[in-house]
Amino acid sequence: MNKDQFVVTASQMRDIETRIFTAGMPVAALMEKVAGLISQRLQAIISPGECVGILAGSGHNGGDALVVARELHFRGYQVWIYQPFSKLKELTAQHFQYARNLAIPCYQEITELPNCDFLIDGLFGFGLEREITDTIATAINYFNAGNQPIISIDIPSGLHTDTGEVLGTAIQAQYTFCLGLWKQGLLQEQAIPYIGQAQLIDFDIPLADIYTVLGDSPQIKRITSTTALSTLPLPLPLTTHKYKQGHLLLICGSRRYAGGAILTALGARASGVGMLSIAVPATIKPLLVSHLPEALIIGCPETETGAISHLQLPENTDLNSFTAIACGPGLTQDHPALIPEIIQCECPLVLDADALNILAQIGTISTLQQRTAATILTPHTGEFHRLFPHISPLNRIKAVQTAAQESVAIILLKGARTAISNPQGHVWINPESTPALARGGSGDVLTGLLGGLLAQILTKAGGGFWKDQVLDQIVSVTMNKVISIEDIVATATWWHSQAGILAAQARTELGVDAFTLTQYLIPVLKR
Ligand SMILES: NC(=O)C1=CN([C@@H]2O[C@H](COP(=O)(O)OP(=O)(O)OC[C@H]3O[C@@H](n4cnc5c(N)ncnc54)[C@H](O)[C@@H]3O)[C@@H](O)[C@H]2O)[C@@H](O)CC1
Ligand SMILES: Nc1ncnc2c1ncn2[C@@H]1O[C@H](COP(=O)(O)OP(=O)(O)O)[C@@H](O)[C@H]1O
């Protein structure tokens, strides 16, 4: 089984290791195994003959680094060791002694260090417990200022293993080889500038130990292509028809922001949803019709400024006629009364952009209390602050958990590492994205895509969901599979980011405007 989806804190990793050691695995044997795997990965990056500086700490992160030093020495690399500590853990001390007896040059002062082509950072792993100061802080700053790439073992030294916070100072790595299971800190936004390209080194931790420590349904998980693809509504049933593939209502756009409605709609189109209805101010109806001839465009009465003033749905239709509703992009805040009207709907509801700004104005938690079906809020950091001003966004994982619990909604906090939580605190983190998405309109695309996916998957499950299930956020019970709404939210997030990555590969990071992004959604699935 792929261990890529698990995420651990330092204390959970410590508990898992303890279980392995208690079961009989010798500590020294595990260190040998782990460092052997690290050495193999290094040899794919560094050519024999090149000079490698090894930075060794006092604990087992340093022990790993010293075994790597020995291995690279025997594989024909020029190796030296920087080891400034006076007291080492026993196993680490033994490896240090052996390296010295092999005549690998060892130094305690940065002023003595020869030049090198690469540095291996084994100063601190998940055992870092306080701020780095004095000699070690000076050394880390010195290494960061050099030209040679740094490869960190487990986590860049100086980062807090859980929060990704910099404790005093931290190594800026080009590569991070995370050992065994992904550390939570590597998925926090503040850690991104320090991590470089991150890879997991799987050293065969038994699944039973992982589940014993993390629980049968782990609280925090990484979204991977495997987890995302397992939720997509593919292949379609051979005998399906359009009304079985979901009916999404988008409520978006204004005279001022007509483009937001188009982008949201194009995101929804790519989801493959069976029926798409789009409520917009009457003035921009012809524009939407020309972009999306397949959609039902509902022209609504508008305010003087060109915002929707009232939802005028077709005859025999009300909000509960739809499988899901997504609302907000380009709406403006000119007519706040629209939101309390929409909140009444008894189907899953995605709120984004101006719908969130209005929600913040009228009272986030009190308004959402009226909801009987699932609600998904998709704020960026600014909108999150308006919705939940009392929640610190510094630890984004904690922040989404708290916000979701308080609002009894699913919260998707957008950013370079989008984090999603359900009210029970189950979190998905999107580990792979691109700054090419940091452009106006790309969030609108996500809202449409997510709405479309929700409508479709709900309908595939038979369209029936009961109140008690809704509170558990469970929407679909097929023969042997339970799909929860937050899994669908995670899948949409993954799909959107992968489209950004694919578009950036084809067109550079500057070539991913929001319209172009919509054109790369389907190619992600073909790949
Ligand atoms: N047992 C093994 O062989 C394995 C080792 N692993 C490695 O072991 C690491 C964890 O090892 P440890 O628990 O020994 O911890 P570390 O090697 O991360 O560091 C702990 C040491 O640093 C000291 N220290 C902490 N903060 C400090 C500060 N601010 N300034 C100065 N000293 C400080 C501590 O007192 C302790 O001696 C992992 O990150 C990984 O690299 C595991 O990943 C795999 C299994
Ligand atoms: N630096 C970044 N790296 C990766 N993804 C990003 C980055 N910045 C923004 N994004 C993504 O781009 C989208 C921006 O959405 P949003 O802020 O709502 O923009 P808009 O409202 O203009 O559409 C989100 O999906 C977000 O996760």
Ligand SMILES: [K+]
């Ligand atoms: K390290």
